[in-house]
Amino acid sequence: MNNAVTTSWKQWLLTDEPDSRFQARSGRLYIAWRSFSRNHLAVFGLIIVVALILVALFAPWLSSHSPVGQNLQIRLSPPDATHWFGTDELGRDVYSRIAYGARTTLYIVGLVVIIVGPVGLLVGAIAGYFGGWVDAILMRITDVFLAFPRLILALAFVAALGPGIGNAIIAIAITAWPPYARVARAETITLRNSEFVDAARLQGASPLRIVARQIMPLCLSSVLVRLTLDMAGIILTAAGLGFLGLGAQPPLPEWGAMISTGRQYILDQWWVATFPGLAIFIVSLGFNLLGDGLRDVLDPKQS
Amino acid sequence: MTGSPQPVLQQNNGGISIPPFLSALTRLIFTLALTFIGLLFVTFIIGRVVPIDPLLSIVGDRAPTDVVERVREELGLNLPLWRQFLIYAANVLQGDFGVSTLTANPVIVDIKRFFPATFELATVGIIIGILFGVPLGVIAATKQNRWPDQVVRIVSLAGYSAPVFWLGLIGLLLFYAKLDWVAGPGRLDVFYDDIVPVVTGVIIIDSVISGDWDVFRNAVSHLILPASLLGYFSLAYIARMTRGFMLEQLSQEYITTARVKGLSETRVVWRHAFGNVLIPLITVIALSYASLLEGSVLTETVFAWPGLGRYITNALFAADMNAVLGGTIVVGAVFVGLNLLSDMLYRLVDPRARRVS
Numbered sequence: 001m002n003n004a005v006t007t008s009w010k011q012w013l014l015t016d017e018p019d020s021r022f023q024a025r026s027g028r029l030y031i032a033w034r035s036f037s038r039n040h041l042a043v044f045g046l047i048i049v050v051a052l053i054l055v056a057l058f059a060p061w062l063s064s065h066s067p068v069g070q071n072l073q074i075r076l077s078p079p080d081a082t083h084w085f086g087t088d089e090l091g092r093d094v095y096s097r098i099a100y101g102a103r104t105t106l107y108i109v110g111l112v113v114i115i116v117g118p119v120g121l122l123v124g125a126i127a128g129y130f131g132g133w134v135d136a137i138l139m140r141i142t143d144v145f146l147a148f149p150r151l152i153l154a155l156a157f158v159a160a161l162g163p164g165i166g167n168a169i170i171a172i173a174i175t176a177w178p179p180y181a182r183v184a185r186a187e188t189i190t191l192r193n194s195e196f197v198d199a200a201r202l203q204g205a206s207p208l209r210i211v212a213r214q215i216m217p218l219c220l221s222s223v224l225v226r227l228t229l230d231m232a233g234i235i236l237t238a239a240g241l242g243f244l245g246l247g248a249q250p251p252l253p254e255w256g257a258m259i260s261t262g263r264q265y266i267l268d269q270w271w272v273a274t275f276p277g278l279a280i281f282i283v284s285l286g287f288n289l290l291g292d293g294l295r296d297v298l299d300p301k302q303s
Numbered sequence: 304m305t306g307s308p309q310p311v312l313q314q315n316n317g318g319i320s321i322p323p324f325l326s327a328l329t330r331l332i333f334t335l336a337l338t339f340i341g342l343l344f345v346t347f348i349i350g351r352v353v354p355i356d357p358l359l360s361i362v363g364d365r366a367p368t369d370v371v372e373r374v375r376e377e378l379g380l381n382l383p384l385w386r387q388f389l390i391y392a393a394n395v396l397q398g399d400f401g402v403s404t405l406t407a408n409p410v411i412v413d414i415k416r417f418f419p420a421t422f423e424l425a426t427v428g429i430i431i432g433i434l435f436g437v438p439l440g441v442i443a444a445t446k447q448n449r450w451p452d453q454v455v456r457i458v459s460l461a462g463y464s465a466p467v468f469w470l471g472l473i474g475l476l477l478f479y480a481k482l483d484w485v486a487g488p489g490r491l492d493v494f495y496d497d498i499v500p501v502v503t504g505v506i507i508i509d510s511v512i513s514g515d516w517d518v519f520r521n522a523v524s525h526l527i528l529p530a531s532l533l534g535y536f537s538l539a540y541i542a543r544m545t546r547g548f549m550l551e552q553l554s555q556e557y558i559t560t561a562r563v564k565g566l567s568e569t570r571v572v573w574r575h576a577f578g579n580v581l582i583p584l585i586t587v588i589a590l591s592y593a594s595l596l597e598g599s600v601l602t603e604t605v606f607a608w609p610g611l612g613r614y615i616t617n618a619l620f621a622a623d624m625n626a627v628l629g630g631t632i633v634v635g636a637v638f639v640g641l642n643l644l645s646d647m648l649y650r651l652v653d654p655r656a657r658r659v660s
Contacts, residue, residue: 041456143334144341147642148635149597152615153345156631159619160349236466240601243468244616259469263605266472267480277469285464292460 032297042293048286056102063096068251076269086271089261094271097253098279104254105283108169108238108247109231115173120180121223125211127181128188139185142178150175151237158246165254168247172237176230180223187219221298229291232284239280255280327650335643342635343392346628351380351387400629405621410629413614418633419504420490421603421610424530425595427507431534432541432595433588439538440545441580444553445572455542462539467532467598471605474528486524488607495521529606536598537591544587545580552576582653589645593638 014031018024037043055062064084071091079086085094127138145153157171191197192215200210241247242256250257255276262273366374375381379390394401400410443455478484486492490506499506499513507526510519552558553576561571600612607613611630618626 140337140341143338144345147338147342147639148345148631149594149638151597151600152612152631152634155600155615155619156346156349156627159622159624159627232464236464239466240468243466243601244604244619246619256466256468259466259472263472266476270476273469273472277466277473280466280469281461281464284466285460288460288463 036293036297039293039296041289042296045286045289045291045293048282049290052102052106052283052286055099056106059099059103063093063099065093065096067097067100067253068092076265076272078269079271085275086269088258088272089265094258094275097258098255098276101253101255101258101276101279102283104165104248104252105235105238105280108165108172109234111169112173112176112234112238113227113231115169116177116180117223117227119173120177121184121216121219122211123177124181124184124186125188125215125219128185129192129207129211129215131192135185138181142181145175145178146182148175150233151240154237154241155244155246158241163246163249165248165252168238168241171241172234175237176234179230180226183222183226184216184219187222188215191215191218225291225295225298228287228294231287231291235280235284235287328647331643331646335639338639339636340392342632342639343395344388346632346635347388347391349631350624350628351384351391395632400632401625403618403623403626403629405618405623405626410626413626414611414629414633416504417609417611417614420608421596421599421612423505423507423526424533424599424602424608424610425592427526427530428533428595429537429588429592431531432537432591435534436538436541437545437584440542441549441572441577443542443546444549447550452546455546459539459543462536466601467536468601468605470535471529471532471602474532475605478528485528486521488525488605490522490525490609491518492521492525529602529608533595533598533602537595540591540594541584541587545584548580548583549576552579582649585648585652586645589641589648593641596634596637 012023013027015023015027018027059067064082069092071087073091074083074087075089075091077083077087077091083093083095085098088094088097123138123142127135127142153175154168154171157174158167161167161170188211197210197214200214205213238247239254239256239259242254243260245257245260248254248257258276259273259280262269262271262276265272379387382390398411400414402408403410403413406413439455439458443452446452475487479487495518499509499515499518502509502512506522507519510516510522549572553572558571558576561575562568566575596611599608599610600616602608603610603613604616611634615627615630615634618624618630
């Protein structure tokens, strides 16, 4: 009985003559999932990323203490049954701060991606579609931003804007968009002369409409893969800014800043800096594994 | 990792008989000049436009209005922005980045003093990265999808994922505090400071020149941990790219031919396939060398390494914008320069890149 249900589901998904767009789309997704799930490391990455999102969502229920509540009597106490990862220099529970720190990390990564994805996509698609001097100007601008080492440019921006989580997000976004413009441009150039674009043009669609409705959706998958691969980099840059004291400001729990305070106690109270570092490491490893697997599925020519 | 040089298209120059190599070179230099002007423009924007009032950081918010006006005129801030930019660009091109408010030296003097430390760290780092990364990549490619490949994959993914400042702290805890295998933060122990005369600024070279082996040993002991750390990060990238290039070559027909001829597997892999991998590898190594200069900002902070990265971050906290921007331009220029260098080496080494299309 159960077996029959699964086979009919599979038939519905894998049919060569789908009845609806929804069926065709689900079928494609299913095929992609099958090849994705064969890559165990990628599935492991997906589990880590999902776990990060769950921890961020349910931080108040998962944490055992308040992330900002101080208790100087128990400052710098080693890990035990009540404080799983020990306490920091103000007696705050490291475990709870890491759980809430997942929110900060997700917040930074999410906002950077929301800014960077569309900007890169738009710049790249416009440059690729219009070509000529528009392309030349936009690509020279992209080159200039690529010429800067990312962290140093972000540092200079934060220096000018002033430290803080909002400015850190702006600085990272300013330094992170160029690769997406490159990817989207390359994709657009291959699409520019295809027949469906000609068809849209003959129907009288304006160039901007063609870029937005015909070209950008098709560039989306390569940009998404690139974004997933870059998320680890964004997390590490954000943590680096936090470590230097330029990102999230206290008492907001942020992993990089936690390592920075743990730094002075590293020799005797190793847990203050070690656990937040592990959190950063695991999460960016998760994004790297996931991005690697996604690239193999969606973009076989690059693997 | 991001700034791969754009391939310069070669064109036929009509009737003019410029060698294609030279015309490609002029195009390349033109592109680079544009990039450099853009670099200046961005730092100009950061320094002059983004802060609400650059004067405020110089005179403070309680200065009387006539002082503010006088300083504004002295600094040329009353001029239109485009003229300010021209003056700024002219100054930078002459090596004048202004005076650091933190050290009271001209920024260029500071940079000259701090750069050798960063150079030493990044160079030893990249050497470690090449020595381990290239063989690991080749081994991974020859054992594709078997356990050595998986190990290399995990090692390099871990290198991509670990925060460098955290790994540095753990390294100090383990190898310096617990095991006492290496020396702690800094470039030298205090009592070795200022013993060897400065020739190059690179202590491991200067100490060899003056023949002071105690200083040399101490410098190496300080250097080995941060350099290995940077080496590990470049290893991750180099091994991965080497693996990719090798796989591409090993699937070619000339490899089959070589095997059919009866050549030993070592010779096929290292002479035939690897010989062709060397060329694209130049670009990869140049890029990861450049990114080590960047990665050194955090590493230098953790290891109290008196280099350019630490100079920039220290200046940042003292709101010393001249120093921050001067350092940023220098690192950016090194980045661009390494790109140019790798592109030119590529053309020199690979005959196909010289041929007229």
